[in-house]
Amino acid sequence: MNKYVNMFLNILYPRHCPVCHRILKNQKTLICPECETVFCRIGEDYCLKCGKPVKKQEEYCRECSALCRSFDQGRSVFIYNGKLRQSLVRYKYYGCREYGDYYADAVCKYTGKDIMRWKPDVIVPVPLTGRKQRMRGFNQSAYLADRVGEQLQIPVAYGLVKKTRNTKSQKKLNAAQRKQNLADAFRAEENIRGLTVLVIDDVYTTGSTVDAMAQCLKGAGAEQVYFITLCAGQQ
């Protein structure tokens, strides 16, 4: 964008820090320097399948040891803790979309290597139902996908997968109930035979959403399905 348009937009809508929500002193940065270490990064001990933090020496998390997964592999950047939860609430429901620029930047910085190793042909954000997206005004995952795709030069296919019906909140359901809740909730609109797909979402908990997406994408012909989420819950 034009430099002057950017400057003008920064005066009208100054950027806020995704951690403390103060207006950033340096509008060219995406987070204040003192907040940079507040979100907790997932260290070296993560599940080799889904990327969730695990205990030292463990190879797979509880879910990945017990379940057969439809996705091939995935990674997350941060641990889903209270600070990040607050930040995501402001991002999703209170119009702080600029946080998405920081989140996408962190995804590229910390998981870009994995993404390039997977060589995805296309990025697909986890869709919302049309109704939910209209209520919320935007799709938080599509915003991330858009920026990650731009930085890493990978095309983004927004409408490739549609969410066909509203599903109950997953929070209070167990693994089997989650699977049932999501069965047939996604529909692929095109044949994607032979493609490697990267799914992007904001939060990973039990993996049932990403798994349902992967099942749908593989049903439509995808060869491999990987995923990146901004954060993952601890076991």
Ligand SMILES: [Zn+2]
């Ligand atoms: Zn801050």
Ligand SMILES: [Zn+2]
């Ligand atoms: Zn796992």
